[in-house]
Structures are given as C-alpha cells and as structure tokens.
Amino acid sequence: MSAAATPAAAALPAWLRALVPLVLALGIGALILAALGRDPVQFFANVLNRAVFNRSGLQETLVLMAPLLLIAASLIVCFRAGLWNLGIDGQFLLAATFASAFAAAWVAALPYWVAMALLFLLAAAVGAGWAMLPAFLKARYGVNEIVSTLMMNFLGFGLSAFLIKTLFGDPEHPAPQTTMLEVAERLPRIGETLVHVGVVFALLVILAVHVVMTRTGFGLRLRIVGHNPRAAEHAGLNVRRLTFAVFAISAALAGLAGAVEVLGVRGVVRADWHPGYGLLVVPLVFLARFHGVAAIAFVFVFAVLSIGGESAARRADLPNDFLLIMMALILVILAVTDHVASRARG
Amino acid sequence: MPEGTGAATTGADRGLDVPLVRLSGITKRFPGVLANDEVSFDIRPGEVHALLGENGAGKSTLIAILSGVLQPDSGRIEVNGRPVRIASPRDAIRLGIGTVYQHSTLVPTLSVVQNLMLGQRWWRPLGRAAALARLAELSALLGVRVDPDATAGSLSLGQQQQVEIVKALWRGERVLVLDEPTSMLTPQGVEELGQVMARLAARGFGIVFVSHKLQEVLAFGHRVTVLKLGRKAGEIPPARLSALSPAEATAEILDLMFGRGAADPEAPRRRASTIRADDAPLLEVEHLSAGEGAVQDVSFTLRPGEILGIAGVDGNGQKQLAEALAGQLRAEAGRIRFAGRDITRLPVARRHALGLRYLTDDRLGEGTVGGFAIGTNLVMKRVGEPPFWAGGFERPARIAAHARELIGRYDVRTPGPEVPIATLSGGNIQKALFGRELSGEPRLLLANKPTYGLDVANIRAARDRISAAAAAGVACILISTELDELLELSDRIAVMYRGRIAGIVGNGPDAERAIGRLMVGGA
Ligand SMILES: Nc1ncnc2c1ncn2[C@@H]1O[C@H](COP(=O)(O)OP(=O)(O)OP(=O)(O)O)[C@@H](O)[C@H]1O
Numbered sequence: 001m002s003a004a005a006t007p008a009a010a011a012l013p014a015w016l017r018a019l020v021p022l023v024l025a026l027g028i029g030a031l032i033l034a035a036l037g038r039d040p041v042q043f044f045a046n047v048l049n050r051a052v053f054n055r056s057g058l059q060e061t062l063v064l065m066a067p068l069l070l071i072a073a074s075l076i077v078c079f080r081a082g083l084w085n086l087g088i089d090g091q092f093l094l095a096a097t098f099a100s101a102f103a104a105a106w107v108a109a110l111p112y113w114v115a116m117a118l119l120f121l122l123a124a125a126v127g128a129g130w131a132m133l134p135a136f137l138k139a140r141y142g143v144n145e146i147v148s149t150l151m152m153n154f155l156g157f158g159l160s161a162f163l164i165k166t167l168f169g170d171p172e173h174p175a176p177q178t179t180m181l182e183v184a185e186r187l188p189r190i191g192e193t194l195v196h197v198g199v200v201f202a203l204l205v206i207l208a209v210h211v212v213m214t215r216t217g218f219g220l221r222l223r224i225v226g227h228n229p230r231a232a233e234h235a236g237l238n239v240r241r242l243t244f245a246v247f248a249i250s251a252a253l254a255g256l257a258g259a260v261e262v263l264g265v266r267g268v269v270r271a272d273w274h275p276g277y278g279l280l281v282v283p284l285v286f287l288a289r290f291h292g293v294a295a296i297a298f299v300f301v302f303a304v305l306s307i308g309g310e311s312a313a314r315r316a317d318l319p320n321d322f323l324l325i326m327m328a329l330i331l332v333i334l335a336v337t338d339h340v341a342s343r344a345r346g
Numbered sequence: 347m348p349e350g351t352g353a354a355t356t357g358a359d360r361g362l363d364v365p366l367v368r369l370s371g372i373t374k375r376f377p378g379v380l381a382n383d384e385v386s387f388d389i390r391p392g393e394v395h396a397l398l399g400e401n402g403a404g405k406s407t408l409i410a411i412l413s414g415v416l417q418p419d420s421g422r423i424e425v426n427g428r429p430v431r432i433a434s435p436r437d438a439i440r441l442g443i444g445t446v447y448q449h450s451t452l453v454p455t456l457s458v459v460q461n462l463m464l465g466q467r468w469w470r471p472l473g474r475a476a477a478l479a480r481l482a483e484l485s486a487l488l489g490v491r492v493d494p495d496a497t498a499g500s501l502s503l504g505q506q507q508q509v510e511i512v513k514a515l516w517r518g519e520r521v522l523v524l525d526e527p528t529s530m531l532t533p534q535g536v537e538e539l540g541q542v543m544a545r546l547a548a549r550g551f552g553i554v555f556v557s558h559k560l561q562e563v564l565a566f567g568h569r570v571t572v573l574k575l576g577r578k579a580g581e582i583p584p585a586r587l588s589a590l591s592p593a594e595a596t597a598e599i600l601d602l603m604f605g606r607g608a609a610d611p612e613a614p615r616r617r618a619s620t621i622r623a624d625d626a627p628l629l630e631v632e633h634l635s636a637g638e639g640a641v642q643d644v645s646f647t648l649r650p651g652e653i654l655g656i657a658g659v660d661g662n663g664q665k666q667l668a669e670a671l672a673g674q675l676r677a678e679a680g681r682i683r684f685a686g687r688d689i690t691r692l693p694v695a696r697r698h699a700l701g702l703r704y705l706t707d708d709r710l711g712e713g714t715v716g717g718f719a720i721g722t723n724l725v726m727k728r729v730g731e732p733p734f735w736a737g738g739f740e741r742p743a744r745i746a747a748h749a750r751e752l753i754g755r756y757d758v759r760t761p762g763p764e765v766p767i768a769t770l771s772g773g774n775i776q777k778a779l780f781g782r783e784l785s786g787e788p789r790l791l792l793a794n795k796p797t798y799g800l801d802v803a804n805i806r807a808a809r810d811r812i813s814a815a816a817a818a819g820v821a822c823i824l825i826s827t828e829l830d831e832l833l834e835l836s837d838r839i840a841v842m843y844r845g846r847i848a849g850i851v852g853n854g855p856d857a858e859r860a861i862g863r864l865m866v867g868g869a
C-alpha cells in the first residue's frame with residue numbers, strides 16, 4: 001500500500017517535530033520535580049545559570065560538545081547509510097589511546113601543527129582500521145554489523161588497556177597511563193577562554209558532513225543504500241564498496257573525536273578511562289533525525305543538561321540519576337510522538 | 347468505536363436490500379490531490395463488485411479506507427446498516443472485512459498453516475488441530491486444495507493468493523476485498539480465482555474486485571463501478587450488466603473511464619517490424635547460465651530496432667535472465683556481448699552507461715526508493731553525473747526540470763516532482779520508471795512485465811512507447827506473460843521453460859500455437 005511509505009514529513013516542519021518531544025519531556029521532568037517537592041523553575045534556572053549564563057560554565061559546555069559533535073557526525077554518516085556502527089566507543093578509545101601515546105613525543109620532535117595534523121590522521125586511521133573487520137564481514141557475508149561492532153568495542157577496550165599497560169605506558173607514572181601531554185601543548189585555546197580550537201573543528205566537521213550527506217552525489221548514494229539496498233543494486237551502485245566507505249568514514253570521525261578529547265582536554269589516557277560517549281550520542285542523533293544542524297542543537301542541550309544538571313541536582317538534593325531519567329524520558333516521548341504522528345496521517 | 351460484529355450477522359436478520367458495507371460520500375484528500383471525491387460504494391451479499399478506473403483514479407485509496415489503512419476526511423461508512431468507523435485494519439477484520447493486498451503478506455519461510463496462525467491474538471491462540479480444521483473448512487468453501495505444510499514460498503503465485511484469501515476469511519469475514527489480484531497470475535490462476543469468487547458470491551459473501559482487465563471484469567463481476575479522477579463516474583448494476591453484450595458493456599465501461607468515443611485500446615493490432623537487418627547484432631548472448639540453474643544455456647542475438655519477446659509461465663527464469671543481462675546477477679557460464687564488446691563481467695552501472703536499460707517489474711522493491719522525491723528517483727541511475735551534479739554537488743533545479751519534463755511527457759499524475767514517489771498510484775509509478783529508462787540514450791531496453799497494473803489507455807501508451815523506441819533503433823527484450831502483448835509487439839518470441847529457451851518462433855499466424863506448445867515443455 002503506497003500510503004504506508006509516506007514519511008510523516010508532510011505534516012509538520014522538521015524542527016518543530018524534533019522540539020515537541022523535548023518540550024514534553026522537560027514538562028514531565030518539571031512535574032516530577034514538583035511531585036518531589038522541588039521547585040522546577042528553580043531547578044531549570046540553576047541548570048541554565050550554571051551551563052549557559054555563566055562564562056566559564058558556557059565554556060565547559062562548549063568543550064564537552066567537541067567530541068560529542070564528532071561522534072554525532074560519525075553516526076549521521078552510518079545511520080543515513082542504514083548501517084549501525086555501534087562500535088564508536090571502541091574506535092574512539094583506541095584512537096584516543098594511539099594519539100595520546102605518540103602525542104608528547106611527536107610534539108617534541110616535529111613542528112607543532114605538523115605533529116597535531118599527524119596525530120589527528122593517526123587517530124582517524126586507527127578508528128577506521130578498527131572498523132574494517134565489521135565492514136568486511138558485512139560487505140562480504142552480510143554479518144549483522146550491530147553485533148560485530150559491539151563485539152569490537154569489548155575487544156577495543158581490552159586492547160587499549162593492554163597497550164597502555166605494555167607498550168604505551170608511561171614508566172614514570174605509578175598507575176597505568178600514557179605519557180601526559182603538557183597543558184601548554186594541548187590544542188590552543190581561543191582567546192582567553194577554555195574553549196580550544198577542537199570545538200570549532202568539530203562544528204565545521206559536522207556541518208561538512210551534513211552538506212555532504214544532503215547535497216552531494218556521494219551522500220545520495222549512501223542514502224539510497226540506507227533506504228533500499230536492493231534499489232541501490234538496481235541503480236548500479238557498488239554497495240560493497242560503499243559499505244566499506246561508510247564504515248571507514250564513520251569510524252574515522254569517531255577516531256577524531258578521541259583525538260580531540262585527548263589532545264584538547266585530557267592530555268592522557270588512563271587504562272581505566274572509558275567515557276562511553278558513543279551510546280549517549282546515538283539517541284541524540286535519532287532525535288535530530290540525522291540532520292547535522294539539529295544534531296548540533298541536541299548535543300548542545302545534552303551538554304547543558306550534563307554540565308548544569310549536575311550542580312542543579314546537587315543543589316536540589318537529588319541524585320545525579322535524575323538527569324538520566326530526563327534523557328530517557330525525552331527518548332520515550334520521541335518514540336511516542338513519532339508513532340502518534342504516523343497514525344495521524346492515515 | 348465500531349459497533350457489533352458484522353461478521354456474526356446472518357442473512358436471516360438482514361434484509362436483502364441492506365448492503366454488507368455501504369460507503370457514502372467518501373472524500374479523501376492528499377496534499378495536492380483529491381484521491382476520493384464524494385464516492386459512494388456498496389458491497390452487497392452475493393455480489394462481485396468490480397472497481398475500475400484509470401491509473402490514479404483512487405481505487406487503492408478507496409480500498410485502503412475500506413480496510414482501515416486510511417481514514418476518510420469525510421463520508422459515512424455503514425456495516426449491515428449501522429454506522430461505523432474503521433480506525434485500523436484490526437477494526438476492519440472485526441467488522442468482517444477481509445482484504446488481500448496486491449503484494450503478498452505471507453512469510454515465505456513459514457508453512458501455510460503457520461502463516462494462517464500468525465494473525466491470531468497471542469492470548470487466544472487456536473491450536474494446530476483447530477487451525478487445520480479451519481483451513482479444511484475454508485478450502486472446501488473456496489473449492490481449492492492447499493497443502494497445510496507446504497512452505498508459503500514454494501507455492502505458485504496463484505496458490506499463495508489462495509492462502510491469502512483463506513487468511514482474509516480466517517475469522518469469519520463476510521466481505522472480501524481484492525486489490526488488483528490478477529495482475530501477477532497466470533491465465534489459469536486467473537481462471538481459478540474467478541471460480542473462487544463465484545463460489546463465495548454464491549454463498550452470500552460480498553466481494554470487491556479491482557482490475558484493469560475488462561474481460562476479467564465482465565467475466566467475474568456482477569456490478570461495476572468506475573472511478574475517474576477520484577469521482578464516481580458511473581455504476582452499472584447487475585440487471586443492466588447482464589443485459590448488455592460483452593462488446594456493449596466494454597464500450598460503456600470505456601466511455602465511463604475515458605469519456606465518450608474512446609476507441610477500444612485492447613483491440614488487437616500488430617506492429618510493423620523495424621529491424622535494421624543490415625546492422626550488426628547489438629546483443630549476442632552465448633550459452634548464458636546464471637542464478638544456480640534459474641537460467642541455463644541461453645543463447646540468442648538481437649539487432650537494433652528488433653523486439654524479442656520472452657514468453658513463458660511466470661517463474662521459468664525470465665526474471666533471472668533479465669537480471670543477468672542487466673548485471674544484477676552474476677553469469678556463471680557463457681558470454682554476453684553488447685555492440686561487439688564483451689560485457690559479461692561489467693557491473694550494472696557500466697552496462698547502463700553503454701545504453702542498456704532495465705525496466706524492472708519490481709517497482710517498489712528495487713525500482714524506486716519510496717520515500718525519496720520523484721525527481722530523485724528519476725535520476726537514480728545517474729547519480730553524480732552531469733548535468734544533474736556538478737563537481738559532486740547536486741543541482742536541484744536541473745533535477746526538478748528533468749523530472750517535470752518526464753512527468754509531462756509520460757503523463758505521470760502527480761502534484762509535482764518533489765513528492766515522494768511512493769505516494770503515486772501504482773500505474774503512475776510505472777509511467778515514471780518508463781520515463782527514467784527511456785531518457786538519455788538507450789540502446790537496449792529490457793522490459794520486464796512493463797504493463798502490469800496499467801489501465802487500458804496506459805497499456806496502449808506503454809506499448810506504443812516500446813514500438814517507438816524500436817522504430818528509433820533501440821533493441822528491445824520484452825518479457826511478458828500476456829500473449830496478446832507479445833504477439834502485438836515482438837518480431838520473434840522466445841519461450842522460456844525451466845530456465846532454458848525452449849524455442850524461438852518468428853511472430854506470424856502460427857506463433858500462438860507454437861508458443862502454447864513450448865510453454866508447457868513441448869517441442
Ligand atoms: N499517501 C499518499 N499521499 C499522497 N498522495 C497519495 C497517497 N496515496 C495516493 N495518493 C494519490 O491519490 C491518487 C489516487 O491514488 P490511488 O493509489 O488510489 O489510485 P489507483 O486508482 O489505485 O491507481 P492505480 O491503478 O495506478 O493503482 C493518486 O493521485 C495518488 O498520487
């Protein structure tokens with residue numbers, strides 16, 4: 001039946017549809033707060049005051065956004081192509097580990113920007129390399145990439161810790177970790193702020209990814225594969241090669257996220273470090289319906305909630321888990337509004 | 347909320363004049379299209395009500411409203427005289443309306459009886475024994491024989507459809523709705539379907555039958571309703587229909603569909619050959635095998651301007667042959683030469699660039715990306731190429747202009763090139779695909795069942811297009827199960843049987859008999 005295939009797009013402008021679940025979830029969050037005897041207005045005011053209307057808080061928010069934006073870009077590429085690269089966390093961590101392992105030495109030996117460029121390339125290559133096995137299994141044998149990429153995460157976490165404890169470890173340091181990149185040698189800050197250039201880089205990358213996915217022939221090829229692989233074969237697209245390309249690009253972007261985090265903020269990777277950003281960003285990208293600009297907005301909201309929510313929760317004497325509940329609410333409501341919208345168009 | 351269960355009502359408490367289902371004043375609007383405009387439609391017990399209309403007239407929309415898939419913007423629905431709302435397919439079933447959609451909904455890997463048990467509520471399962479009994483009961487009612495343990499995928503399309511009908515009547519539904527049920531059937535399958543409908547009608551079921559084929563409508567229908575541009579153009583009640591001769595009835599229906607004085611587009615004719623005999627063969631196929639036995643040792647040649655028909659009962663390797671020629675299926679043995687060049691190992695895109703165009707019969711499955719704009723679908727085989735892309739970047743204005751031109755030239759009924767192609771009616775999607783494959787510089791057109799689902803006027807237009815392409819020097823391979831189509835267009839007709847070409851006959855007075863013999867494996 002032709003009607004079943006109609007996208008809900010016709011009914012509401014996209015940005016409005018994305019906003020509805022967000023507003024609803026915040027509203028329900030407010031009700032829960034009120035039920036718990038907390039002042040919701042005060043709570044959200046605290047969040048905003050800490051994470052947006054406060055100079056250093058806003059800077060923290062922006063800094064947190066950098067790796068999240070690159071991961072969002074990574075996911076937009078693979079989701080639009082209909083591939084579930086859920087191995088972003090493994091790709092991220094391995095790339096961060098490699099970049100961190102060589103950072104101090106290369107920065108000492110090479111001109112600064114050459115060293116940085118090489119470290120970013122290294123991270124991208126490590127990320128992409130880590131995705132080649134799932135890519136091959138998918139392209140050659142049709143192995144479900146969700147399973148294979150999740151498995152590669154465990155392998156990646158283990159390998160990263162193993163490398164740090166053996167080859168990449170800093171012998172001077174008692175706990176297993178890579179050699180620290182000095183604060184002065186991390187990615188340069190913009191003006192007098194905490195915000196490093198990696199934030200700008202991440203913004204440019206996600207915008208570029210958006211343009212490539214929506215305006216170019218390459219992006220269209222990926223979207224055709226994503227929507228209907230059989231139509232892609234029929235139209236003469238090389239689905240296998242595109243599958244490799246998607247995994248490579250997506251994982252390289254996840255690798256860049258690792259580089260930005262470690263070269264811009266942390267300067268070091270400890271064997272037990274394991275931020276798990278990837279699976280946090282997956283729902284944001286869905287909420288944004290794979291739209292790059294919308295993803296920026298949702299990553300911003302998420303960063304605000306993380307930075308500001310922590311202190312607001314503390315002040316309201318609530319456990320931090322409250323924030324997770326809010327995020328989960330947003331997602332559940334997204335699913336519900338989507339379902340309602342698709343029923344309503346009938 | 348729906349009231350009561352229409353299914354349980356028996357003839358006794360129903361006056362014979364009360365229709366099982368009555369739609370009145372149904373209006374359904376889509377962005378830019380009035381798909382149903384104040385349509386009234388009755389389904390009466392004991393009647394096969396044939397629903398006709400040109401492509402895009404609104405038949406599938408009306409069916410979707412009947413079966414709860416779509417909601418009308420306005421209008422009344424009554425079941426057994428009581429007003430109801432059919433809010434979902436489940437409501438439709440509860441009200442006793444069973445629908446067989448055009449595309450199979452069976453799970454091919456499950457057995458027949460497993461498929462039938464799938465639709466049950468998990469909290470009220472029917473045991474296997476009870477399901478077998480129900481299947482036996484319905485098989486007897488329909489007068490068909492179905493092996494309950496055969497896997498659905500192994501059945502012929504006709505048998506699969508019988509299972510679909512059993513499924514649609516599983517819970518005692520009294521109304522059976524069939525959207526273009528015959529378009530993929532063999533003539534024998536059509537015959538059997540006709541008998542099934544007749545048996546059901548004789549037992550008081552109400553049946554809706556959508557078809558583009560007038561002979562079928564006259565053979566199986568008791569009442570005829572014609573839609574045109576969403577409006578009801580007319581209705582021929584049983585008394586009148588049986589009083590008319592087939593020729594008069596055909597003329598009247600065509601009048602309703604296309605306006606007064608429309609010539610019978612189905613009148614047989616035969617095209618004059620346009621083979622350019624002096625030219626070198628464009629396509630040479632030698633001992634081609636593909637698809638693990640689906641195509642075996644096939645050889646033939648084709649000249650520019652020639653139309654080679656491929657006949658055969660559906661499922662004898664025609665589709666795999668087309669896919670092997672288009673490059674979608676790897677050749678396991680043999681060679682394909684195109685314009686003197688070996689293309690056996692070339693991928694799909696390279697063959698397309700050489701001018702080899704495959705008009706697939708799987709329009710929704712592989713021919714289109716339903717959610718993408720018509721304009722995008724029309725350039726889907728040319729992604730990245732100028733003039734639609736420059737330096738890798740899309741040029742939306744060029745793509746839209748190209749789409750508008752094809753939409754105009756191929757008479758695609760749509761509000762515009764930006765709407766998702768899945769919202770077009772079945773026939774209009776096919777017109778768009780015709781436009782896509784014939785644009786640019788085609789040299790070989792590989793058309794697989796190019797006219798199924800088209801209305802009679804569009805069938806005429808499509809056949810004329812194939813003739814015109816041949817006259818312009820395009821070589822054509824026409825795969826069809828419609829003998830009259832093959833006889834009208836082809837220069838020669840190859841018959842496929844179990845993956846092989848059983849024989850190739852020149853089109854002439856004796857062709858029909860020769861083809862018939864070859865189709866069933868005779869020499
Ligand atoms: N979901 C939809 N969104 C927008 N327009 C639609 C949708 N479904 C159908 N239409 C439009 O409604 C009109 C009627 O379509 P419908 O599918 O009912 O035609 P039909 O009579 O079944 O034609 P065909 O013989 O080609 O199958 C067409 O113009 C079609 O483009």
Ligand SMILES: [Mg+2]
Binds near residue numbers: 405772
């Ligand atoms: Mg239809």
